[in-house]
Amino acid sequence: MPDLTLTTFDWVPPPPRGFVRDLRVRWALEEAALPYRVARVSGDKGPAHLAHQPFGQVPWLTDGDLSIFETGAILLHLGQLSTKLMPSDPRGRSDTTEWVFAALNSVEMASLPWSMSQFMGHPTDTAAWKFVDDFLKLRLKHLEPVLAGREWLAGSFSVADILMSDVLRVVDGFDGLADSPACRAYVARAKGRPAFAKAHADQMAHFAEADKTRSNS
Numbered sequence: 001m002p003d004l005t006l007t008t009f010d011w012v013p014p015p016p017r018g019f020v021r022d023l024r025v026r027w028a029l030e031e032a033a034l035p036y037r038v039a040r041v042s043g044d045k046g047p048a049h050l051a052h053q054p055f056g057q058v059p060w061l062t063d064g065d066l067s068i069f070e071t072g073a074i075l076l077h078l079g080q081l082s083t084k085l086m087p088s089d090p091r092g093r094s095d096t097t098e099w100v101f102a103a104l105n106s107v108e109m110a111s112l113p114w115s116m117s118q119f120m121g122h123p124t125d126t127a128a129w130k131f132v133d134d135f136l137k138l139r140l141k142h143l144e145p146v147l148a149g150r151e152w153l154a155g156s157f158s159v160a161d162i163l164m165s166d167v168l169r170v171v172d173g174f175d176g177l178a179d180s181p182a183c184r185a186y187v188a189r190a191k192g193r194p195a196f197a198k199a200h201a202d203q204m205a206h207f208a209e210a211d212k213t214r215s216n217s
């Protein structure tokens with residue numbers, strides 16, 4: 001039995017709650033029904049934190065004496081522990097792996113500057129915004145027919161779907177999928193999974209609990 005501990009921030013302000021990336025790991029762990037503990041790290045990014053996550057970010061996962069950062073790497077590791085997260089045949093593994101990279105390296109690469117601009121309320125009548133918006137629209141234009149033709153990216157539900165739907169979920173939150181109905185339906189399908197609901201509720205409860213501790217200190 002693996003010995004899994006997920007580390008995330010001890011507290012974040014309300015806006016990012018429900019979107020902190022430990023949710024991707026919680027979701028995968030819930031899908032596979034793998035038992036795990038949650039540990040907390042403060043935001044001050046001391047040497048112990050940097051030893052696990054060199055950018056001072058969260059999450060990271062330990063499995064015994066193995067410590068893994070980057071949600072893509074963590075989910076690929078978990079994929080090896082359960083066929084609920086990654087098929088066991090070579091084709092299924094290869095399909096899952098390529099879509100994991102596509103989610104992070106092709107889609108999130110375009111969606112992150114777009115969502116950060118939206119979040120910051122940057123003006124949208126600039127050449128810089130048009131570049132960012134066109135870049136994301138190009139990715140969505142190519143993803144749309146893929147998702148119109150299949151329920152999940154690599155055949156059965158996999159870690160690739162956790163990553164891709166979580167990336168698109170942020171865009172959807174800013175109404176960026178209005179012209180991409182298949183992408184939108186895919187996000188709704190993924191969010192409808194009980195394991196997503198549990199992971200989301202657990203993350204919200206984690207930070208709500210931290211509010212109480214802070215207000216008592």
Ligand SMILES: N[C@@H](CCC(=O)N[C@@H](CS)C(=O)NCC(=O)O)C(=O)O
Nearest residue numbers: 019020021056057058059070071072
């Ligand atoms: N590529 C990293 C990104 C991790 C990331 O952006 N984590 C955010 C929380 S969702 C964070 O720690 N932000 C604080 C910071 O960047 O200092 C991954 O997927 O694990």
